[in-house]
Amino acid sequence: MVTIKDVARVAGVSPSTVSRVVRGEGKVGKACRAKVQQVIKDLSYRPNINAQALVSKKSNSLGVVIQKVSMSFFGTLACGAEEATKENKYRVLIINAEGSEQEELDAINSLVQHRCSAIVFHSIHCSDATLCELAEKISGLVFINRFIAKVAHRCVWLDNNLGAQEASRYLLDNGHTDVAVITRKDTNPDAQSRLEGILTAFNNAGIQLDSSMIEYGSTADMAGGKEAVRALLAKDKKITAILAYNDNMAVGMVHELHARGIRVPEDISVVGFDDLLIAVACLPKLTTMHYPVREMAHYAANLAIELSTKDNSTGRTHLFMPHLIERDSVANYNAK
Amino acid sequence: MVTIKDVARVAGVSPSTVSRVVRGEGKVGKACRAKVQQVIKDLSYRPNINAQALVSKKSNSLGVVIQKVSMSFFGTLACGAEEATKENKYRVLIINAEGSEQEELDAINSLVQHRCSAIVFHSIHCSDATLCELAEKISGLVFINRFIAKVAHRCVWLDNNLGAQEASRYLLDNGHTDVAVITRKDTNPDAQSRLEGILTAFNNAGIQLDSSMIEYGSTADMAGGKEAVRALLAKDKKITAILAYNDNMAVGMVHELHARGIRVPEDISVVGFDDLLIAVACLPKLTTMHYPVREMAHYAANLAIELSTKDNSTGRTHLFMPHLIERDSVANYNAK
DNA sequence: CTTTTAAATGATAACGTTAGCTGATAACAA
DNA sequence: TTGTTATCAGCTAACGTTATCATTTAAAAG
Secondary structure (H helix, E strand, C coil), X not given: CCCHXXXXXXXXXXXXXXXXXXXXXXXXXXXXXXXXXXXXXXHCCCCXXXXXXXXXXXXXXXXXXXXXXXXXXXXXHHHXXXXXXXXXXXEEEEXXXXXXXXXXXXXXXXXXXXXXXXXXXXXXXXXXXXXXXXHHHCCEEEEECCCCHHHXXXXXXXXXXXXXHHHHHHHHHCCCCCEEXXXXXXXXXXXXXXXXXXXXXXXXXXXXXXXXXXXXXXXXXXXXXXXXXXXXXXXCCCCCEEEECCHHHHHHHHHXXXXXXXXXXXXXXXXXXXXXXXXXXXXXXXXEEECCHHHHHHHHHHHHHHHHHCCCCXXXXXXXCCEEECCCCCCCCCCC | CCCHHHHHHHHCCCHHHHHHXXXXXXXXXXXXXXXXXXXXHHHCCCCCHHHHHHHHCCCCEEEEEECCCCCHHHHHHHHHHHHHHHHHCCEEEEEECCCCXXXXXXXXXXXXXXXXXXXXXXXXXXXXXXXXXXXXXXXXXXXXXXXXXXXXXXXXXXXXXXXXXXXXXXXXXXXXXXEEEEEEXXXXXXXXXXXXXXXXXXXXXXXXXXXXXXXXXXXXXXXXXXXHHHHHHHCXXXXXXXXXXXXHHHHHHHHHHHHCCCCCCCCXXXXXXXXXXXXXXXXXXXXXXXXXXXXXXXXXXXXXXXXXXXXXXXXXXXXXXXXXXXXXXXXXXXXX
């Protein structure tokens, strides 16, 4: 590997001068600069990032800690962060931490060890307190899809509650009053907010949503959706529409309903959440709440980089809004 | 940040000893080792990766260059590589390079600059020659989903041809002789191999697949599938089954067929390729060729790490086989 | 007890870069 | 001219490790 000294020797200058040319900082004579640039090109010199990181005590890399890249949602998240990175000459380090709080902490530790100054963290297992503690130590740490009041300026999050309200109102506007909800069994803050939003919206409309109309799936995927809808139908209640926790569960529901000869949306309407590729791949195409993950991740990455360099914790908040995407899985019940 | 010197000072030993304890190499007294380990714990010392990389001239990080993490296929690829990483205490650097040869080369360069010794590269824009050149410079470079005879020991690839043959045979076995093919318009080696495989299989069965039965989509996604199937149907030929280049195009086809009142599989059978999540989300669930990307990426990552450390280019080859997943999108035409 | 050998620890230099200082020109005002 | 600044370039030390060698200490052998 050619080093800065090689370039200096060939160009007949000192390493310092080469360094100045490379970084474009400090005063360098015109002729001298040209000469050095030529040599850099000739030898195709590339500064050693590790040496730079060592001396400058930070690494120009952005860490992304998510549950699993292979999941569409997180892939898109990673992609958004990566985009931001290209604007800043940063590199992206991705770590999957799926299982436990310990795994998440290990991931963060590994990033710190790397002197990764900017980190976008999608945590589901750590407590608010733990996260606050981490935030104190790591200036460029940003939480995505999570809100903690104490460190609000580091949280890039989505108003799940309002999103769920919008989805609910859409069903109401379409004449649906016998609406069921399918959500995940585990305690997940998103699920909680969405459920609250739904209840709020129906309450506001003067409709009491009976708890028997809420059913749970053990997993937040297609299988969970199928399972929950089976349990729901077993109750034999009048249902004209179902709000799903997310698109994956919604698609599972559609499959199960289809298998039983129940048509979507003619017999039962379905609304998803997230607006993943799967929502448009589904037949009928899912009406769903668009979750702007890519934009949020992009924003979060920039924020993390900003926080890691300057330390202005401006009062800014970083709340995003989901919005409804009308497709084909909801029928107008008034028309019937 | 606490450094090795801090640990040494507190433990009352030299940095060398601490280094030995950390790495578990060299002779260290029992009591001394215990003492140092305690101090490491107390101070929660973590070696600086950048310093290690600088002095050892390599960085224990695995680079992954793909088109786009947000695409299901690549997300799964990245995930497989990440898995392998956990076994080796490596970190994963992901770079998206979507557009051009230059972008791909930039990505590799950036990785090299990082002294990233192991790289898994999914190239679609670079020529064989360019790749061979790179391979010569970078010992831990592995190509995934690509075969180049000259550097066969670095190629982890899939037998697309045989896979396509299997898919074709499956249709033949189900009585389909009027089969159309929908593939991508651009010159893509995978598309080429799959098409060849299809033609071979039908030839072997004594059936001449007319070129008018092959239609092309401008993009290898749902839109491309729709576009191609529209063009295909416009020809007004007898078709009982369609082989799609991949699942995304297949799902697009299913949508377009559905919109025209053509039932899948009752009127036309459809076979996909890749076995992405979208294949099982589709209604009907797609019969498709399973592409073991996760396993391949896992394998490729290990291979890259191996090649970067030892330099044994054993004669091993790394060819994987796709296999058919029977689901619901193919009907038995004999039965009709 | 010496002497020899092995084991444990320390000292030093190096990895490639940058920050901060010092010195050498050149440009300008008095 | 002479002094005063700018402007430019080089020198040195430092970042946190590890590899290599040197030294000390302990154990084993004679």
